[in-house]
Amino acid sequence: MEKRNARPSREIVVPGDVLSTRGEKGGDNTYERDGKLYAAILGVKNYSQNGISVMPIGGVYMPSTGDTVIGIINDIAASNWMVDISAPYPAPLHVNEVPWKVEFGDTSKYLNVGDAVLLKILMVDESKKIQVTMNDSGLRKLDGGMIVDVPYCKVSRIIGKSGSMIQMLKNMTDCRIFIGQNGRIWIDGDDENAEVAADAIRYIEENSQKGNLTEKVKALIEERLPGAGEE
Structure with a gap:
């Protein structure tokens, strides 16, 4: 009896390849x-219950309505802030889209250049004009912590199947971790633990196409933080 070939889990494909x-x-x-x-x-062929898709290997983050992203304030105007969300287009945050009552010209009292914010993409129109908001549950200014940037196409690998990878990272390092769909990640916790979490995320980014990645990341954390995840 002829043995059926297993489906490849990490097959690289190019535009026009038959899937x-x-x-x-x-x-x-x-x-x-x-x-x-x-x-x-160009990307990695991916099988799921919903069919076959292609995960991009690289490229620039292109925002979509409903995405949750981490932005960095890079300019301030009288009635809005300009936010860097790692997209090729500007992302203005208007005073009507924040949870505070901001008087005209008082924007710097609430957010300053360099501040990190958790945002949602409210709209992207046909001309690529982006509108973002902080007026939704959980969206806020991110105080303290550290930022790690990874290619946006690696986000799903860092999250893992059903959130398994990111949950392991949180549990083992005892850190709060927010992942933006734009590839920007915020980590907050004890200094040493946060550094280990950041290094683990970078390791996942660099080795995302390799097998047994969860076990390797777990071993990396345990080596740096003996007893990690134990109660």
């Missing part, structure tokens, strides 16, 4: 033509 000829459903970064499913971008 399936069996009528499987296409996900992100794919397109269908004449009953075949093709890759639309």
